[in-house]
Amino acid sequence: MQTKNIFMKQTEKISIFLMTFFLSAFAFAQDKAADLTVDVNSTKSTTSTEWYGNPIYWVVGAVALIIIIALITRGNNNNSN
Template identity: 60%
Template sequence: MEAIAILKNKANALLSLTFTVLMSLTVFAQDTAGELVTKENSSKSTTTTEWYADPMYIIAGAVLLIIIIALITRSGRRR
């Protein structure tokens, strides 16, 4: 019985390792090395960026998140 338990533990460890390696390969395959995504329209010669590349949206989202966390923690103290 002890040999079966050891075998199951080793199989679980091997399965976890294989899953982790395959997921990391998938993530690295999708990496764009931090390049900014731009699209260019040849007829108008304008360059546009994606909305999530604009720092103002990131700053506004961070401020909104801080406000929401502050409101949640503040409402927890009133009880």
């Protein structure tokens, strides 16, 4: 009975070692660098025609947000005496 238990432990250790070895080899086999060529020179225009590209909309939006926050905080100062 004792030898069967020792044999099972040794078999388990060997199987764990082999599984770790093969999984490690499989992971290194996937570590191939990709052959990609990337063109960083694009011909896209730098001018933005979208609304969020115009700074006037940002200024008007910030002013409106500040006014709304001021009105909300000012309205909460009611004295209930």
